[in-house]
Amino acid sequence: MAPKTKTSQRGEDLKQEDVLQAVVIADSFNIRFGPLTQKKPRALLPLVNVPVIDYTLNFLAAAGIQEVFVVCCHLADQIRTHLKNSKWSESSSTMTVTPVLSDGCLSVGDALREIDSKALIRSDFILITGDVVSNIAVQDIMAIHKKRREKDKSSLMTMIYKKAPIGHSTRCPEDDVVLAVSTQSEQVLHYQKTRQEKRLDMPVEILLDNTDVEIRYDLMDCQISICTPLVPQLYTDNFDYQTREDFVKGILINEEILGNTIHLHVVKDEYAARVSNLQMYDAVSKDIIRRWTFPMVPDQNFISTDKQRISYGRHNIYLSENVSLERGCVLEENVVIGSNTIVGSNTSIIDSVIGKNCIIGENVKIKGGYLWDGVKVEDHCMIDTAVLASGVIVYKNTTVNTGSVLAWDVKVGPDIVLPMLVLLMSEPQKDEFDSDTEEPIPEVTPVFGSKSKAFEYRASCGSDDDEEEDGIIQDTWGLKILSDDEDYDDIYSTDSEDDIDVDDGVDEADIELGDVDEHDVVMFYSELIDTLKRAKEENIGKDNVILEINSLKHAYNICINDVHRMVVKAVIDLPLSISKDIETTQVMNILKPQLAAQKSLLLNYIKSPEAQLDCLNSLEGFSEENKLVKSALIKIIHYFYHEDMLDEQVIFKWYKKEPHPDNITSHTAVRKQVAPFIKWLQDAEEESSDD
Amino acid sequence: MEFQAVIMAGGRGSRMTDLTAKCPKAMLPVGNNPLIWYPVNMLERAGFEEVIIIALESSVTDIQKSLVSRGIKMKLDIVGIPDNEDWGTAESLRHIKDKIKTDILVVGCDLISDISLHQIANLHQAYDSSVTMLLSPLPDQYTDIPAPGIKSKKKTERDFIGFDEKGKRVLFLTSEVDLEETISFSKSTLKRHPYINIRSKLTDCHLYLLKKWVVDFLAENQRMYTIKGELIPHLVRRQFCRPKAQESEIPGNTPASLASQQDTKPSIHDFTVNNDSYSSQIIDLSTWIDHDGDMADCFHGESIRCYAHIQEEGFCIRANTLSSYCEANRQVPRLLSTLSPHKECKLIHPTAVVKEKSQIGQDCLVGEDVTVGEKVSIKRSVIGRNCTIGDKVKITGSVIMDNIHIAESCNIQGSIICSQAQLSEKCELKDCIVGHRQQIIAMGKFTNEAIIDVEKMMEI
Numbered sequence A: 001m002a003p004k005t006k007t008s009q010r011g012e013d014l015k016q017e018d019v020l021q022a023v024v025i026a027d028s029f030n031i032r033f034g035p036l037t038q039k040k041p042r043a044l045l046p047l048v049n050v051p052v053i054d055y056t057l058n059f060l061a062a063a064g065i066q067e068v069f070v071v072c073c074h075l076a077d078q079i080r081t082h083l084k085n086s087k088w089s090e091s092s093s094t095m096t097v098t099p100v101l102s103d104g105c106l107s108v109g110d111a112l113r114e115i116d117s118k119a120l121i122r123s124d125f126i127l128i129t130g131d132v133v134s135n136i137a138v139q140d141i142m143a144i145h146k147k148r149r150e151k152d153k154s155s156l157m158t159m160i161y162k163k164a165p166i167g168h169s170t171r172c173p174e175d176d177v178v179l180a181v182s183t184q185s186e187q188v189l190h191y192q193k194t195r196q197e198k199r200l201d202m203p204v205e206i207l208l209d210n211t212d213v214e215i216r217y218d219l220m221d222c223q224i225s226i227c228t229p230l231v232p233q234l235y236t237d238n239f240d241y242q243t244r245e246d247f248v249k250g251i252l253i254n255e256e257i258l259g260n261t262i263h264l265h266v267v268k269d270e271y272a273a274r275v276s277n278l279q280m281y282d283a284v285s286k287d288i289i290r291r292w293t294f295p296m297v298p299d300q301n302f303i304s305t306d307k308q309r310i311s312y313g314r315h316n317i318y319l320s321e322n323v324s325l326e327r328g329c330v331l332e333e334n335v336v337i338g339s340n341t342i343v344g345s346n347t348s349i350i351d352s353v354i355g356k357n358c359i360i361g362e363n364v365k366i367k368g369g370y371l372w373d374g375v376k377v378e379d380h381c382m383i384d385t386a387v388l389a390s391g392v393i394v395y396k397n398t399t400v401n402t403g404s405v406l407a408w409d410v411k412v413g414p415d416i417v418l419p420m421l422v423l424l425m426s427e428p429q430k431d432e433f434d435s436d437t438e439e440p441i442p443e444v445t446p447v448f449g450s451k452s453k454a455f456e457y458r459a460s461c462g463s464d465d466d467e468e469e470d471g472i473i474q475d476t477w478g479l480k481i482l483s484d485d486e487d488y489d490d491i492y493s494t495d496s497e498d499d500i501d502v503d504d505g506v507d508e509a510d511i512e513l514g515d516v517d518e519h520d521v522v523m524f525y526s527e528l529i530d531t532l533k534r535a536k537e538e539n540i541g542k543d544n545v546i547l548e549i550n551s552l553k554h555a556y557n558i559c560i561n562d563v564h565r566m567v568v569k570a571v572i573d574l575p576l577s578i579s580k581d582i583e584t585t586q587v588m589n590i591l592k593p594q595l596a597a598q599k600s601l602l603l604n605y606i607k608s609p610e611a612q613l614d615c616l617n618s619l620e621g622f623s624e625e626n627k628l629v630k631s632a633l634i635k636i637i638h639y640f641y642h643e644d645m646l647d648e649q650v651i652f653k654w655y656k657k658e659p660h661p662d663n664i665t666s667h668t669a670v671r672k673q674v675a676p677f678i679k680w681l682q683d684a685e686e687e688s689s690d691d
Numbered sequence B: 001m002e003f004q005a006v007i008m009a010g011g012r013g014s015r016m017t018d019l020t021a022k023c024p025k026a027m028l029p030v031g032n033n034p035l036i037w038y039p040v041n042m043l044e045r046a047g048f049e050e051v052i053i054i055a056l057e058s059s060v061t062d063i064q065k066s067l068v069s070r071g072i073k074m075k076l077d078i079v080g081i082p083d084n085e086d087w088g089t090a091e092s093l094r095h096i097k098d099k100i101k102t103d104i105l106v107v108g109c110d111l112i113s114d115i116s117l118h119q120i121a122n123l124h125q126a127y128d129s130s131v132t133m134l135l136s137p138l139p140d141q142y143t144d145i146p147a148p149g150i151k152s153k154k155k156t157e158r159d160f161i162g163f164d165e166k167g168k169r170v171l172f173l174t175s176e177v178d179l180e181e182t183i184s185f186s187k188s189t190l191k192r193h194p195y196i197n198i199r200s201k202l203t204d205c206h207l208y209l210l211k212k213w214v215v216d217f218l219a220e221n222q223r224m225y226t227i228k229g230e231l232i233p234h235l236v237r238r239q240f241c242r243p244k245a246q247e248s249e250i251p252g253n254t255p256a257s258l259a260s261q262q263d264t265k266p267s268i269h270d271f272t273v274n275n276d277s278y279s280s281q282i283i284d285l286s287t288w289i290d291h292d293g294d295m296a297d298c299f300h301g302e303s304i305r306c307y308a309h310i311q312e313e314g315f316c317i318r319a320n321t322l323s324s325y326c327e328a329n330r331q332v333p334r335l336l337s338t339l340s341p342h343k344e345c346k347l348i349h350p351t352a353v354v355k356e357k358s359q360i361g362q363d364c365l366v367g368e369d370v371t372v373g374e375k376v377s378i379k380r381s382v383i384g385r386n387c388t389i390g391d392k393v394k395i396t397g398s399v400i401m402d403n404i405h406i407a408e409s410c411n412i413q414g415s416i417i418c419s420q421a422q423l424s425e426k427c428e429l430k431d432c433i434v435g436h437r438q439q440i441i442a443m444g445k446f447t448n449e450a451i452i453d454v455e456k457m458m459e460i
Helices: A001-018 A033-040 A054-063 A076-085 A106-116 A137-150 A205-209 A229-235 A242-251 A276-290 A469-474 A478-499 A508-538 A541-556 A562-579 A584-597 A601-605 A611-627 A629-642 A650-657 A661-690 B014-018 B037-046 B059-068 B090-096 B116-127 B140-146 B187-192 B212-220 B226-238 B244-249 B255-263 B269-273 B275-284 B321-338 B455-459
Strands: A021-025 A068-071 A096-101 A127-131 A132-134 A155-163 A178-180 A187-192 A199-203 A212-216 A219-227 A261-267 A272-274 A312-314 A317-320 A335-337 A348-350 A352-354 A365-371 A382-388 A397-399 A405-406 A423-425 B003-009 B050-056 B075-081 B102-109 B112-115 B131-138 B159-161 B170-175 B182-186 B195-199 B202-211 B306-309 B316-318 B378-381 B393-395 B411-413 B428-430 B445-447
Touching: A021 A054, A021 A106, A033 A405, A033 A423, A054 A068, A054 A127, A054 A132, A054 A155, A054 B003, A068 A076, A068 A106, A076 A096, A106 A242, A132 A219, A137 A155, A137 A219, A155 A229, A155 A242, A178 A199, A187 A199, A187 A242, A187 A541, A199 A205, A199 B187, A199 B455, A205 A423, A219 A229, A219 A272, A229 A242, A261 A272, A272 B112, A272 B269, A276 A382, A312 B140, A335 A348, A382 B112, A508 A562, A541 A601, A562 A584, A562 A601, A562 A611, A562 A629, A562 B116, A584 A601, A584 B090, A601 B003, A611 A629, A611 A661, A629 A650, A650 A661, A650 B112, B003 B037, B003 B090, B037 B050, B037 B059, B037 B102, B037 B112, B037 B321, B050 B059, B059 B075, B075 B090, B090 B102, B090 B212, B090 B226, B112 B202, B112 B321, B116 B131, B116 B202, B116 B306, B140 B378, B159 B202, B170 B195, B170 B226, B182 B187, B182 B378, B187 B306, B195 B226, B195 B269, B202 B226, B202 B316, B212 B226, B212 B244, B212 B269, B226 B269, B226 B306, B316 B321
Parallel strands: A021 A068, A021 A127, A068 A096, A155 A261, A317 A335, A335 A352, A348 A365, A352 A365, A365 A382, A382 A397, A382 A405, A405 A423, B003 B050, B003 B102, B050 B075, B131 B306, B378 B393, B393 B411, B411 B428, B428 B445
Antiparallel strands: A127 A219, A132 A272, A155 A219, A178 A187, A178 A212, A199 B182, A212 B195, A312 A317, B102 B202, B112 B316, B131 B202, B159 B170, B159 B195
């Protein structure tokens, strides 16, 4: 662990270098934290009741850093005041922390150019963002870096990555990166953010020039790098470098010309994560509570200006002084509660952080909630995976749903259920570009309850470059697992096609034949659905629809049997897919008018006994994939029979058909289901023959 | 062992045509043994009792004779393939598919190695691998040494092979000639195998363990020509492909797909279906898993898996090019004692006559009935049977085959002299190939030349 080696390590370093320096970029230059960062810079947002930047500074202090420059841009004064009042400005502090105010900075690049212009850097330094939580023993990596520098002057930077398997909770999807690294020298050869791409290409030279290359997708960026003093200079020389990604890519592209290299250091067992968005905020908070970040855990109370004690109990329950827990309230596990907070009776809290001076009412359920200081939650509320900033009031009987953020002083309720993923702030959003369109501020916003004071925040107003990405991240907060799975399947299926494409032609033809066929059928079906939809909307006559379907048939080269099946399926599918949440009992009520309307169309196709058989097979197949159809299968068949679209002989034939070996179970299930109808038919037939 | 062994000896030695014009590759002498003796010997040491050898029809009897005469006790089943058709290894394997009853071990006839096969067999069985291959990190000297004969531009035949974290599973395989501008990985592959270590210093030894179904698959795919060139890369790539079978199990929203699939040829995944319910049950019940970091199934449910054993120690060379053939000859004298531990192995055959003041290095082999004159110096060389070497001859790093007459004061360096050649006095040969029955005139000086059946060359 870092602090144990602290004193001895620092002594050694003193001999080698005069001072160890670090640059902390205390701004993210983006709006991932939505409305929260409008009033407070991200570095000061409380993470388990401690401002984020204090984790970063503690990490640096533990590594024996003596001089830290904190570059602040957005709301810089607040950071300066915070640093002034922190333990770092006390005389006993081992580390001097100097804020560097620069309001004009718009990127990491600008910040480093600022550092360069002020000529603050004298030796190798640590570059870190002001929102990293870590307990890596960075002094060891610094030593490796310096050793390498002695041998190889071209090494500019050592980036620290942590091994994290895919799906690791602190692995930020936004920062997902694939690296190619030389095994022997640990030199980075290729750097690529994955983003939405499905295939990752790397130049072939990296293989030709290096005998042993590792392609790594099992790493996450710790956002900590050890830089030489040249790095800020290079940022100055290349004014188009905005981010570290730009820098790394620039260096790699120009490697042959300038001869600069970047190296990688992989840590395995230590902790590092960046609070880069709400998802990470959630993940890192949980890790802190579960003590992965030791020694930076809530009960260590490492902000020494604040002398309060925090007790640590079983199941990771941390309680500060003067917490009052009323009778019957349950703190299940992983809960942190700040001082002077009151929790009402029969309230249950799990996986949550609650700040100072909060008042939680009775019968409240909080799961995965992050309540900052002075939040008031009235009785019978439910809070699930949400951030409630200071001064928020949730009136009684209100449900705050997954992924919501309530910024400063928002009031919601009473008796209301907030939608999921809603971002609220207490003032209407000001448009940055034209403030002329100001509307009078209403006193209450009835959408969010009669006593509410809440306005929805939209991220798209920001001037950020990657808004779209932003949207994706925001959307997935709290729904992470779900969206991830979809993503996976999607890629998975396209991948197999891709692989066939690049095949060497061995059995390509055979496979592709099947593929194309299937693909065409799917395309045809979707076109068919569209045609029927439009026909309904625009009242296109039956003849024209038939004409269109026939031309589609030729366009996609679909055989007539398939057309029969598809038409039947589409006619049933369409109404069912439009209306949602249908009870199984209602299926027929919805279908009947539709089938009646499309009867002439169906009759046009389903004439011959073969076509009728196709129709039945199609129904059978469709019933397997659609529960609603399955429940109503017998009624649908009956309807078709009633409308003279199906002949009883054909139905008998279909009923007796030999099952395909692949789907015997479903085959028998369907037969069983329609058995009463068949019986009724047989009876009816016998009766009629009796007559 | 539950493998059938197959030796591919039908190759023509297209990378050393100067030597193989008169003698099939399998019969080229290396350390006074025919090349094919080495893989056969390796199999015998590993305990195989039978071996199928695929050879050119014309060479079947020669091979049979020479192997038996060298004390091979295994049951040899030598299958001839037509001389006039250029069959690839895959075609040859298709030819004998009816003989294949179990998983097979395929090895080329040009592999000289002291590896013990159980290591690779263990790997094959531990991971229930579809294909297991043997790779060897060859030292540069084996390939970089100048080849005798006419200097040609050195062709690189590097393979780029990607391994997983344990360094066993092969995730990526491409040869240098197939490389394009970029190398590309699909994200879903990376998601399952986030660590890929691509190494290019490894040589494929052309020793493969193949599952029975791979042979069945090969039998159905007529267009595959070689194992190395097509089959293995295909299998490596198909590891990450989703079986098509699963798609048809998804309740058919496209009824046509069922119909169309029935008449198409079975896909590769249809071959992998394990009929042995016992072994699939073992996988189901076992808690063992081949990866960490997620909760996915063992092997991520991938039914095709390729592995490789990297031979870090010991000796391994493929005598498939001129330079590696020479190097093999230089290395083999050291190796013979380990390769045939039972036979008493003397570097200089007892029937050979070596006169006084001649020096023969410890790294040389001298065959039967050889006469060596006075003041002869032989270093790092192999001398075949019935050779006569005159006085004051110097031979360094060369291969002298059978029945060769070398007159006095010749100086031979780094050359290959094929059988029945005659060298007159004071010849100086450096990095040359002297063909079958060639005669070199007195005082002839040659460097980097191939003196073969073309008469023109002799007239010079």
